[in-house]
Amino acid sequence: MELLDKLNILADAAKYDAACTSSGLDRSGRPGTIGSTIVAGCCHSFSADGRCVTLLKVLQTNICVYDCQYCVNRRSNDVPRAAFTPEELCELTISFYRRNYIEGLFLSSAVIQSPDYTTELMVRTLRILREKHRFGGYIHAKAIPGADPLLTRRLGLLADRMSVNIELPSSPSLALLAPDKKKEAILTPMGQIRDGISESKREIAVYRHAPRFAPAGQSTQMIVGATPETDRHILTLTQALYDRYQLKRVFYSAYMPVSSSPLLPVAEGFKPPLLREHRLYQADWLLRYYHFRAEELLDEAQPDLDPRMDPKCCWALRHLEFFPVEVNRADYEALLRVPGLGVRSARRILRARRVGPLTFEGLKRLGVVLKRAQYFLTCSGRMMEGLRVSEDGLLRRMVALEAPALAEPMPEQLSLFDSAV
Amino acid sequence: MSWTQISCQYDGTYFGFLSCVFDCYVNREEPVEFHGPEDLCCSLYPLRTVVTDEEHARRVYRSFAKFGGEGRRLAVRTFLTCLPDKELWLWRFLRLGYAQGARVGQNLTDPTVDRVRKAVWHLEHEAHMYKGFTRFSDLDGVLVGEIEPKNRVLPLLQAHFCGRYPQERFALHDRTHHEALFHQPGPNGWAILPVEDFSPGPAGAEELACRKLWRTFYNTIAIEGRYNPKCRMTNMPKRYWAMMTEFQKDWDTALPEVKPKA
Numbered sequence A: 001m002e003l004l005d006k007l008n009i010l011a012d013a014a015k016y017d018a019a020c021t022s023s024g025l026d027r028s029g030r031p032g033t034i035g036s037t038i039v040a041g042c043c044h045s046f047s048a049d050g051r052c053v054t055l056l057k058v059l060q061t062n063i064c065v066y067d068c069q070y071c072v073n074r075r076s077n078d079v080p081r082a083a084f085t086p087e088e089l090c091e092l093t094i095s096f097y098r099r100n101y102i103e104g105l106f107l108s109s110a111v112i113q114s115p116d117y118t119t120e121l122m123v124r125t126l127r128i129l130r131e132k133h134r135f136g137g138y139i140h141a142k143a144i145p146g147a148d149p150l151l152t153r154r155l156g157l158l159a160d161r162m163s164v165n166i167e168l169p170s171s172p173s174l175a176l177l178a179p180d181k182k183k184e185a186i187l188t189p190m191g192q193i194r195d196g197i198s199e200s201k202r203e204i205a206v207y208r209h210a211p212r213f214a215p216a217g218q219s220t221q222m223i224v225g226a227t228p229e230t231d232r233h234i235l236t237l238t239q240a241l242y243d244r245y246q247l248k249r250v251f252y253s254a255y256m257p258v259s260s261s262p263l264l265p266v267a268e269g270f271k272p273p274l275l276r277e278h279r280l281y282q283a284d285w286l287l288r289y290y291h292f293r294a295e296e297l298l299d300e301a302q303p304d305l306d307p308r309m310d311p312k313c314c315w316a317l318r319h320l321e322f323f324p325v326e327v328n329r330a331d332y333e334a335l336l337r338v339p340g341l342g343v344r345s346a347r348r349i350l351r352a353r354r355v356g357p358l359t360f361e362g363l364k365r366l367g368v369v370l371k372r373a374q375y376f377l378t379c380s381g382r383m384m385e386g387l388r389v390s391e392d393g394l395l396r397r398m399v400a401l402e403a404p405a406l407a408e409p410m411p412e413q414l415s416l417f418d419s420a421v
Numbered sequence B: 001m002s003w004t005q006i007s008c009q010y011d012g013t014y015f016g017f018l019s020c021v022f023d024c025y026v027n028r029e030e031p032v033e034f035h036g037p038e039d040l041c042c043s044l045y046p047l048r049t050v051v052t053d054e055e056h057a058r059r060v061y062r063s064f065a066k067f068g069g070e071g072r073r074l075a076v077r078t079f080l081t082c083l084p085d086k087e088l089w090l091w092r093f094l095r096l097g098y099a100q101g102a103r104v105g106q107n108l109t110d111p112t113v114d115r116v117r118k119a120v121w122h123l124e125h126e127a128h129m130y131k132g133f134t135r136f137s138d139l140d141g142v143l144v145g146e147i148e149p150k151n152r153v154l155p156l157l158q159a160h161f162c163g164r165y166p167q168e169r170f171a172l173h174d175r176t177h178h179e180a181l182f183h184q185p186g187p188n189g190w191a192i193l194p195v196e197d198f199s200p201g202p203a204g205a206e207e208l209a210c211r212k213l214w215r216t217f218y219n220t221i222a223i224e225g226r227y228n229p230k231c232r233m234t235n236m237p238k239r240y241w242a243m244m245t246e247f248q249k250d251w252d253t254a255l256p257e258v259k260p261k262a
């Protein structure tokens, strides 16, 4: 088979994985090598669906012995199959990298023969890339659940970031749709990677040249909308993953109807829940950067995110007693809770108010967008001139502000800003 | 006592500009216009032609240390931006800096600081975009690329690309400002030089095959069910597309043809 055809098949098979970023690690190139990484990551292009293209995202092979219902590569699906040899894949990566098409390689794989065999193939690819080609660019590798811990460890020593996909947000769903995978089989490598990372950090603190294990950390992805879990369930799980497994990112992927399995939503007329995915990312953002907890955002009475507006707005409307926040006195945490104020705006406010008290005019000049924030702020004790709204007036305005954005197709998560905050 | 208002003519280089700053401070003159060497201008103000003096320029440059990290960055980078009348804004910023010291970088609500900061942000943003959107072609072992930036981004891209390709010989041409970054392996093996005419040879078979592979990958990776051209456009404005391999039909010249601007 021609390389071109293989690339076609194996990029197509990998495209549903959302977890594609090149961030979290700064490494400058050294003489005799090729490649560097930048902490914010770098988008080299954007595909027609608006997603950032940063890594050569392919599978080693799409030949699979498993039969996960939600997956295009499942054994029972009739699609063309291919496999890259390690050498081919390395050549491809290097020739793309030299031309500045990509930031590195995102290597995943279906399970060919066995998890061990698959992982060994991947290790061979990465070893050639790092040792023969002396490649210093970004490598994201997927751990294969069920592989020998030793092999997974070798993979992690060659990669910058590792991930294990949680796939579905609960064990019953997993049991139903991915009968070959157990929750434990996913969580075990996740725990192993976490321990590998922290151990390697400790060693590096003592000995600078200690081997680095996945220095850009670990991430995961789950499919949303294929199974009946609530947003509350998903966010609680996400929070637990951040707390217990120290993940860098959790990615959500709106289910695409790639299967006619009776266990899944009917493909005919199915709309992938892109808005829901978007709201989940916003809520995820609040967990990671805004010091919110999942139980503040959703509870039993309100188990799903409001599609009409962003989760921070929702929280604010339910906690009006917290507002208004005084721009010239509030601490960082309080500023972050104001709808419309981002991490960047909050930091700018802290900096600028050291020079003198801030007015609404001054806020505008700082680049603070007041559209939403104005209803929740005072400057030196005063509200924005001419602004007086009742509680339901406020709700209506917040909803109205979002409406134009909702008429459009959903924006994608930007990996550019992954670590900009 | 107020300073005499004058019109400043200089050679258009950064060192030239710094020499203007030096002379103006020595003579207590306030430039209200700046002109490049070719501008044949008539002006209401007395014209002062400043000769670039490296020693003076260096003294001014060193004085930026007073502005603190952020202030210094703005003082150095504003000159690379495409801000209209950038010299004048930069002059105002420097005067502010000498008056306020390290506070100038924090003074975000001041109109001059605001203007200069936004221009520098635009420059840095554009440079960041080009870190990703620049495309190289392999022409007989030398990597060659071209960009068409609004700001002079090459000085900001230099460390990035030299760090990325320490073993490569490469040339990155800025069509807008007629200069190019050249690199060869070895310590300090780089230079940014003015170029009159940049015309590399044709692309070979291997290069063409690689472009085809890339286009295949690019077209495959998009998920049809999520088609969102507007989002793509926001993240990657059209003006970058002309130079990018993924949007080219099979062209076999070294670099994409670019239509002359209307």
Ligand code: SF4
Residues within 6 Å of the ligand: A064, A065, A066, A067, A068, A071, A072, A073, A074, A075, A109, A110, A111
């Ligand atoms: S093991 Fe992976 S590739 Fe194979 S069917 Fe399951 S999800 Fe798909």
